[in-house]
Amino acid sequence: MATSIMQNRMFSSDSRAKPELAPVSAETLVKWLLIFLSAAFLVVMLILPLILVGAEALSKGWEAYVAALAEPFAQKALLLTVEATVIAVLLNTVFGVASAWLLTKFDFRGKAVLGSLIDLPFAISPVVAGLFFIMLFGRMSPFYPTLQAYHAAVVFAVPGIILATVFVTFPFITRELVPVxxxxxxxxxxxxxxxxxxxxxxxxxxxxxxxxxxLIYGIILCTARAMGEFGAVSVVSGHIRGKTNTLPLHIEILYNEYNFTAAFAVASILVFIAILILVLRNMVEWRTQNRRIQRQRPH
Amino acid sequence: MSVGGRKIDASGASARTRTSMSVGGQKEVASMAYEVELKNINKHYGDFKASDQVNFGVERGRLIGLLGPSGSGKTTILRMIAGLETPDSGDILIAGERVNELAPGKRGIGFVFQNYALFRHMTVRENIGFGLKVQKESKSRIRERVDELTRLIGLDKFADRYPMQLSGGQRQRVAFARALAPSPRLLLLDEPFAAIDAKVRKELRGWLRETIHKLGITSIFVTHDQDEAVEVADDIIITNRGRVEQAGTPLEIYRKPHTPFVADFIGESVHVPDYTVFKGFSARGGSEHPGIIRPEFIEIGLDDREIAMPLAAEHGIVRAAYFRGSNVGIDVEVKGQILKAARSLEKVPLQEGDEALVLIHRILSFEGGQAKTIANQSKRKESVVI
Known part of the structure; x- marks a missing residue:
C-alpha cells in the first residue's frame, strides 16, 4: 500500500508541478479511516474498561481498596487461583510437550483424531465442560459411591476446580508447540x-x-487463561466462600452483592496480573525474534 | 579395500563382481565378503510399494551411488539400512550380521541428511562432538577428534559458529564430519549435494569422493542426478519403482544397460519405435523393433567429405541447433524421426533447415526384453569393399 501511495504522489506532483498541493488520495483516506476505527475500537473495548476498573476500585479511597484485598475470603480466593493455576500449568506443560512430540515426531493410526481431540476444549463451552465433571464425579456418577467411601470429594471441592482448569487450558501448549x-x-x-x-x-x-x-510462550498463554477461567470452574466449584471460590468467582459474588468497590478492587488484581503476563509475553516474543536475527547475521 | 584413485574398467567388472544384484527375487548366494547386504527387502507405505524384493551387496571400502528418479525407493533403502525405517520383510546385514532389530545408533553407521539436519542451537564443534558425547567419550578425546575433523573439512576457523552462520557447502561438510566423528564402519548420505548451488556442488563432489577414498570407509549415497552418480560413485545401483534395475560400474551401466529403463535413464537417449527403417539395420525376424539411439552413436556431417562412409549414411534435415558450451547439440530429422546428435565447435556450423548426412554407427535394441547393441551392417559391407 505504501508504494502505491508514493506512486500516486509522484504522479500527481508530475502533472501539477506543485507537490504540496496534491489532494489527499483515496488510499490515504482509507488508511486513516482504518487507523481511527481500530483505535476507537481499542479504546471502547479495552482501555476504557481498564480505566473504569481502576477508577471504581479506588472510588472509596485507598483504605477501602486495601481492605477489600486484605479481606480473608479475597486472600483465600487468590491463593486458590494461584494453586489451581500452578498445578494446571505444570500438568499441561507435561501433557502439552508429550502430545506435541507425539503428534509431530511419530506416525501412528488415529493421529488426526488425536489432534482434533486435543482441540476439543477450545470448541466446547466451558460451562458444558464443567457439567462433564459434575456428571463424571457428582452424585449421578457411578464412581460416586467409591469416592464417598474414600472421602474423596471432587465436585464442589478443590480437585474439581483444578480438573476444570486443566481441561479448559489443555490445548494451549500443544497448539503453540505443534507448528514449531x-x-x-x-x-x-x-x-x-x-x-x-x-x-x-x-x-x-x-x-x-x-x-x-x-514452550515458554505457550506456558504464558496457558497461565493467563487458567487465572481467568470462570465458566467451567463456576459449575464445579459450588461457590463455598473461603473454600472453593477462585478470584473470578469471588468477584462475581461481590458484584452480585452490590459491593462494587470490593468487586473492582479484586478485579484489579486480575487486571494487573494480565498486564504483567502481557509484558512478559512481549519480552519473550522480542527475545525470540532478536535471537533469530542475531543467528542469521554472520560474524 | 580400495583406497586412492578410482578405477574405471568395464570388462574387469564382470569378472570380479563387486556389486551383485538380482532382479525379480531369486535368492542371492550368501557371501560373507559384503560389508552391507540386503536380502529380499520389501517395504510398503499403504498401497505404495517403496521396496520390491530388493537384493544387493556392497563390498568393503566401495563408494556406491543409489541412483533413480524421485519415488523410486532409493531413500527408503538408505533409511532402512540406517534403521530409520523398518522393512516389512527381508534381511539387512551389516558386516555379516543381521541388524533388522538393532537400533540406528547401534549399527555403526553415520548418516548425512539431505538438509544436513545440523543441531541449530549447537556450534560446529558441539555438532561434531555430539555423537562422541552421547557415547560418553572423555572430554579430551572429543576435543582431539573434533579438531581433527574440523581440519579435515577445512573449517577449523569456524568451529565456534552456529549452523545459521555457515554457507550451504560449509553446512554440508559439517554434517559429513558429524557423521564421521564416532568412526562408523558405514557412511550413508541422502542426496548430499541437492541443496547446494551448482558451482559449489561440483567442487564438493570431487572433495567428497577423494575424502571418502582417503578414509577408506564404505559409503552409500542417494542421488537422482546421473552425472553426479557417474562422477562420484565406484558402482551405481539403479532403482525404479521400488526395484533394483541394474548394478555395476558407471561404464558398465552406460555400455550395457540391462533394461530399457536404465538405457533411458543413463545418457541422452532417443527412442525409435522401429529401427529397421534406417540404412544398415534391416529386419531380422520379429515384428517390433524398438531401439534407442544416443548422440554418441551418431556422426553428422554437411557433406561427403565430413563423413567417413557416406554410402552408409542417411540423409537428414537439421531441425534445431543449440550451443551447449563444449559442443553444439543438433536435432536432425531422419525418415520422419528426430534424432539427437552432437557436433564439434571446430566444424562448419549447421543451421536449421540444412541438409546433412547422418551416419548411425550403433543402435541399442530391446527385442525380447534383452538389451543388445546392433552395429550398422552397411558400414561393415562398405569397409569390406574398400
Whole structure:
C-alpha cells in the first residue's frame, strides 16, 4: 500500500508541478479511516474498561481498596487461583510437550483424531465442560459411591476446580508447540538417533532447546487463561466462600452483592496480573525474534 | 579395500563382481565378503510399494551411488539400512550380521541428511562432538577428534559458529564430519549435494569422493542426478519403482544397460519405435523393433567429405541447433524421426533447415526384453569393399 501511495504522489506532483498541493488520495483516506476505527475500537473495548476498573476500585479511597484485598475470603480466593493455576500449568506443560512430540515426531493410526481431540476444549463451552465433571464425579456418577467411601470429594471441592482448569487450558501448549515442531521436522532427532542417543537424551539436548521459546510462550498463554477461567470452574466449584471460590468467582459474588468497590478492587488484581503476563509475553516474543536475527547475521 | 584413485574398467567388472544384484527375487548366494547386504527387502507405505524384493551387496571400502528418479525407493533403502525405517520383510546385514532389530545408533553407521539436519542451537564443534558425547567419550578425546575433523573439512576457523552462520557447502561438510566423528564402519548420505548451488556442488563432489577414498570407509549415497552418480560413485545401483534395475560400474551401466529403463535413464537417449527403417539395420525376424539411439552413436556431417562412409549414411534435415558450451547439440530429422546428435565447435556450423548426412554407427535394441547393441551392417559391407 505504501508504494502505491508514493506512486500516486509522484504522479500527481508530475502533472501539477506543485507537490504540496496534491489532494489527499483515496488510499490515504482509507488508511486513516482504518487507523481511527481500530483505535476507537481499542479504546471502547479495552482501555476504557481498564480505566473504569481502576477508577471504581479506588472510588472509596485507598483504605477501602486495601481492605477489600486484605479481606480473608479475597486472600483465600487468590491463593486458590494461584494453586489451581500452578498445578494446571505444570500438568499441561507435561501433557502439552508429550502430545506435541507425539503428534509431530511419530506416525501412528488415529493421529488426526488425536489432534482434533486435543482441540476439543477450545470448541466446547466451558460451562458444558464443567457439567462433564459434575456428571463424571457428582452424585449421578457411578464412581460416586467409591469416592464417598474414600472421602474423596471432587465436585464442589478443590480437585474439581483444578480438573476444570486443566481441561479448559489443555490445548494451549500443544497448539503453540505443534507448528514449531512441525516446521523443524524430524531429521535432527533422527540424526541424534543414528549417533546412538536415546529418547531422553534426544529430547533433552536436541528437541527441548529448539522449542524452548515456543514452550515458554505457550506456558504464558496457558497461565493467563487458567487465572481467568470462570465458566467451567463456576459449575464445579459450588461457590463455598473461603473454600472453593477462585478470584473470578469471588468477584462475581461481590458484584452480585452490590459491593462494587470490593468487586473492582479484586478485579484489579486480575487486571494487573494480565498486564504483567502481557509484558512478559512481549519480552519473550522480542527475545525470540532478536535471537533469530542475531543467528542469521554472520560474524 | 580400495583406497586412492578410482578405477574405471568395464570388462574387469564382470569378472570380479563387486556389486551383485538380482532382479525379480531369486535368492542371492550368501557371501560373507559384503560389508552391507540386503536380502529380499520389501517395504510398503499403504498401497505404495517403496521396496520390491530388493537384493544387493556392497563390498568393503566401495563408494556406491543409489541412483533413480524421485519415488523410486532409493531413500527408503538408505533409511532402512540406517534403521530409520523398518522393512516389512527381508534381511539387512551389516558386516555379516543381521541388524533388522538393532537400533540406528547401534549399527555403526553415520548418516548425512539431505538438509544436513545440523543441531541449530549447537556450534560446529558441539555438532561434531555430539555423537562422541552421547557415547560418553572423555572430554579430551572429543576435543582431539573434533579438531581433527574440523581440519579435515577445512573449517577449523569456524568451529565456534552456529549452523545459521555457515554457507550451504560449509553446512554440508559439517554434517559429513558429524557423521564421521564416532568412526562408523558405514557412511550413508541422502542426496548430499541437492541443496547446494551448482558451482559449489561440483567442487564438493570431487572433495567428497577423494575424502571418502582417503578414509577408506564404505559409503552409500542417494542421488537422482546421473552425472553426479557417474562422477562420484565406484558402482551405481539403479532403482525404479521400488526395484533394483541394474548394478555395476558407471561404464558398465552406460555400455550395457540391462533394461530399457536404465538405457533411458543413463545418457541422452532417443527412442525409435522401429529401427529397421534406417540404412544398415534391416529386419531380422520379429515384428517390433524398438531401439534407442544416443548422440554418441551418431556422426553428422554437411557433406561427403565430413563423413567417413557416406554410402552408409542417411540423409537428414537439421531441425534445431543449440550451443551447449563444449559442443553444439543438433536435432536432425531422419525418415520422419528426430534424432539427437552432437557436433564439434571446430566444424562448419549447421543451421536449421540444412541438409546433412547422418551416419548411425550403433543402435541399442530391446527385442525380447534383452538389451543388445546392433552395429550398422552397411558400414561393415562398405569397409569390406574398400
Amino acid at each position: 515442531m512441525e516446521a523443524q521436522g524430524r531429521s535432527e532427532e533422527e540424526a541424534a538417533a543414528t549417533m546412538g542417543a536415546g529418547g531422553w537424551t534426544i529430547f533433552r539436548y536436541v528437541t527441548l532447546p529448539n522449542i524452548k521459546w515456543g
